Amino acid sequence: MYRFLLSWRWAITTLIALLLIPACIKLGFWQLHRHEARVARNNLIGQSLKAAPVAFDSLSTGPGFAVPTDLTWRTVTATGEYDTAHEIVIRRRTAADGSTIGFFVVTPLRLADGRGEVLVNRGWVDSGPDALQYPPVPAAPSGQVTVTGRLRADETHASSGIPDRGGLPDRQFMLINSEQQAKADGTAVLGGYLELASSVPSPAAAPQALPEPEHSDIGPHMAYAIQWWLFAALVPVGLLIMIRREARDRRAGAAVAALAAEPVAEPVP
Structure with a gap:
């Protein structure tokens, strides 16, 4: 019943899924590194301003x-x-x-x-x-x-x-x-x-003062990293669901075809 997986359509679908998994993992680590860089920058600014x-x-x-x-x-x-x-x-x-x-x-x-x-x-x-x-x-x-x-x-x-x-x-x-x-x-x-x-001394008039740099916001990068890793975990789950749905639909179709092929009994006079 799973011989359909040998078709070109399913071979391409499986290949895409297998490529998506490492891509999502890599994108997650990219966002993690951006989060770490943001945290390091915030710590540097905070320490520098307090020194x-x-x-x-x-x-x-x-x-x-x-x-x-x-x-x-x-x-x-x-x-x-x-x-x-x-x-x-x-x-x-x-x-x-x-x-x-x-x-x-x-x-x-x-x-x-x-x-x-x-x-x-x-x-x-x-x-x-x-x-x-x-x-x-x-x-x-x-x-x-x-x-x-x-x-x-x-x-x-x-x-x-x-x-x-x-x-x-x-x-x-x-x-x-x-x-x-x-x-x-x-x-x-x-x-x-x-x-x-x-x-x-302070001047009587001055240009608009420059604000201190923002160093408390860590940004959304950690959340994005977790999302990419969840996507990586969901790809094989989604592929498995698609395969089982295809197999179920094929079984249902085969059952209908078998039922239609059965001879119809003639009524006895």
């Missing part, structure tokens, strides 16, 4: 320094004077509400110890009616200031997915990148940048 602040230039060793992953989001401080002549804005950035596109305001801070400058992302401003024009930006504090914020790695196209295109209006850029600014300004800029959280 005692350290001097920016004690972590960034100089121009061209690549901020390692384990130092990203570390709370850092820097003391110096803002170099407003080299202030820039970063295009197409989203406000804290997630719905408005504008600019990040990046102002170099000339360190008091003379080691160079630190790029400080002071926050977000609206682009105004014309995104090709330099936007109205609250002035950076004059004189010596001490800023505290989060250490960030230089943005690149590879790390951010943002294309770094040229031909932009004066003092407008697509990425926050210390090497790019060092070349543009001819100054010594320490690698990485500082995402401002507070400043002493």
Whole structure:
């Protein structure tokens, strides 16, 4: 009764089912790895934000320094004077509400110890009616200031997915990148940048503050992993149900055919 499994239709169906099982298992592990990466990122951010602040230039060793992953989001401080002549804005950035596109305001801070400058992302401003024009930006504090914020790695196209295109209006850029600014300004800029959280003294007006990174949401990846593994377990069950249903239907059909083939008894006069 199960000889139908030797047909091309059932051979292809079985092959597809056998291929689906390892595919679902692999997709489940892919989601598991995404979950583990998300948890590790959240732990890193949480630990970094709770760590005692350290001097920016004690972590960034100089121009061209690549901020390692384990130092990203570390709370850092820097003391110096803002170099407003080299202030820039970063295009197409989203406000804290997630719905408005504008600019990040990046102002170099000339360190008091003379080691160079630190790029400080002071926050977000609206682009105004014309995104090709330099936007109205609250002035950076004059004189010596001490800023505290989060250490960030230089943005690149590879790390951010943002294309770094040229031909932009004066003092407008697509990425926050210390090497790019060092070349543009001819100054010594320490690698990485500082995402401002507070400043002493506090300015009378400032760009919209950047919120702390979200580090409590682990996302749906573990649930997705479990779903893929359940699919892998259900594939053979579904295949078995289909085979038994086919066999049952064939038995029923054979019984009907046998009944129809039986001779009909003639009535006795």
